[in-house]
Amino acid sequence: MTAPQLQSARIDSTGETPLAIQVSGLTKVYPNGLAAVDNISFDVKEGEIFGLLGPNGAGKTTTIKMVTTLTPPTAGSAKVFGIDVASSPQRVRQMLGFVPQAVSVDGDLTGYENLLIFAKLFFVDRDQRNERIHEALDLFGLSDRADDLVKHYSGGMMRRLEIAQALVNRPRLLFLDEPSIGLDPYSRLQVIEHIRKLNQGFGTTILLTTHDMAEADELCDRLAIMNLGKIAVSGGPRELKRTVGGDVLTVAVSGGAPASLPPELGTVVSTEQGTMKILTVDGERAIPRVTEYLERTGVVVESVSLSRPTLDDVFMKYAKTSLQQEGTYRQTRSERRAIVRHGR
Amino acid sequence: MSGLPRPISSILTIAEMEARKLRHDSTELWMRCVQPTLWLLVFGEVFNAIRGLAPGGFSYMQYIAPGVLAQSVLFVAIFYGITIVWERDIGLLTKLLSTPSSRTSIVVGKALAAGVRGIFMGAMLFALAVIIGVNLRFDPLDVTGVFVVVVLFAMCFSCLSMTLASFLKTRDRMMGIGQVITMPLFFASNAIYPLSMMPGWLQSIAAYNPLSYVVDAIRSMLLTGDYSGLPLDILVLFGSTVLFVATASILLKRLIE
Secondary structure, eight states: OOOOOOTTOOOTTSSSSSSEEEEEEEEOOOTTEEEEEEEEEEEEEOOEEEEEEOOOTTTTTHHHHHHHTTOOOOEEEEEEEETTTTHHHHHHHHHEEEOOOOSSSSSSSSSSHHHHHHHTHHHHHHHHHHHHHHHHHHHTGGGGGSSBBBBSHHHHHHHHHHHHHHHHHHSSSSEEEHHHHHHHHHHHHHHEEEEEHHHHHOOOOEEEEESOHHHHHHSSSSEEEEEEEEEEEOOHHHHHHHOOOEEEEEEEESSSSSSSOOOOOOOEEEEETTTEEESSSHHHHHHHHHHHHHHHTTEEEEEEEEOOOOOOHHHHHHHHHHHHHHHHHHHHHHHHHHHHHHOO | TTSSSSSHHHHHHHHHHHHHHHHOHHHHHHHHHHHHHHHIIIHHHHHHTTTTSGGOOHHHHHHHHHHHHHHHHHHHHTTOOOOOOEEEEEETHHHTTTTTSSSHHHHHHHHHHHHHHHHHHHHHHHHHHHHHHOOOOOOOHHHHHHHHHHHHHHHHHHHHHHHHHHHHOOOHHHHHHHHHHHHHHHHHHSSSSSSSSSSSHHHHTTTTHHHHHHHHHHHHOOOOOIIHHHHHHHHHHHHHHHHHHHHHHHGGGGGOO
């Protein structure tokens, strides 16, 4: 089982990794004057999982719609593997798969039929069609329900069927709009596992949107946090978390805590009532070394706990502050209206 | 299907989707058969008593059978836009439009899907005519011709319906506009009475009503065997179909923006 070999891969200007998505100055202004997406630029490298994060109404879905050729940009450009979405929409669509936020499988067809119809609309070779469909159903645990109408599926099964489509069509680039929304924790884990399987097993480049920070942290190689139509910050989850401060070790000791530590172990932020707070760069690695050092100096360590910054902190730092500044009543109202209008 | 040109393959796939759905559940279409049955059995039977209402010495039952057939297809087609709005609401339309299949082939495919429903209605009406003994010309070529007209007609009005859907955007409004359109179309046509019985102003309206041409075409094949008006009927129907396919293809993307 190999990933599809497509010849049209383009090399970006630096001549290194091909860019799956290249977005520059992309803007979408709706007729009511609301700039849903406001001059954003980002790149997605081939083979990575890229996350677009942000609160509802941040412009994530609109961005996806523009890149998937579903709605034309007001300004700016987007290229998918070097092909411009505005000038060759059909060629771009041939390379991508899209799982919209709303349930996009047909409840009045069986699981097998859903995969079959969309394989045909994607012009998947007749010889490979059935084999791939059965393989996909198998891999996503849907084989025994393949001939049941999809309207009798659970939400998690529907989501899996939608993602399984990607295994039949083998797009180079898969868009997932809020893939785990409305799923119970178990289904959510399954979906996440399948997304990873597609990425690692088939080399599918994935762009997903989510407002679940933990999920993004778990899945994404790189991410961009959007707010009010702009990209507030982008980068790898680790480096982003580092920008909001390092890891904090809380160490309970008995026998008099030292006022300072060797600098390579970390900085003592506070010491009170036998509890030390130590700021370090890489908390997990620091735990044994700090413990060993303290024991060696005659301090008895009773417990150690680690708290690391999460993407929530990153989000609060870069997005929430500006949301509070600019999130006026009028803004909220028009965002909600936009959501109602688009039936979501 | 890899041998077919891509647009044709997409069109047939969308129609296949509809056929498969109808195979799983055709309750809606069976219920849609109730109304034409009433038109034939009640309305037709009562007016059958009035001699000379239908021209050419045919019984009134014979006369309105083609009209009722056309009407039942009209109903199926004019409400087809509701299906599109529903598919938009659940996200299916977005997914259809994100496939490499062209917009036009998706619209034509949807229109053909309405045609599939039209064929179902046509078959039901034929069966009904046989059961209640309405004497029609069941010549295989004529029957085939009727189905061709039925499919074109369903395509024409389902595309009009999709065009309307791109402006109206909700199922409720589509229900409303469907009600507004169907009755005038039906009554200002030759479906249940000859054009010659109408006052002059209504006749001139009926002349622009595609339904009149459809009924005329079906009636010439099933009843009179007089094909002199057929070329014009087909021409008008084909022209309107092309026009509405074009508008629906251009406007459909409005639904997802």
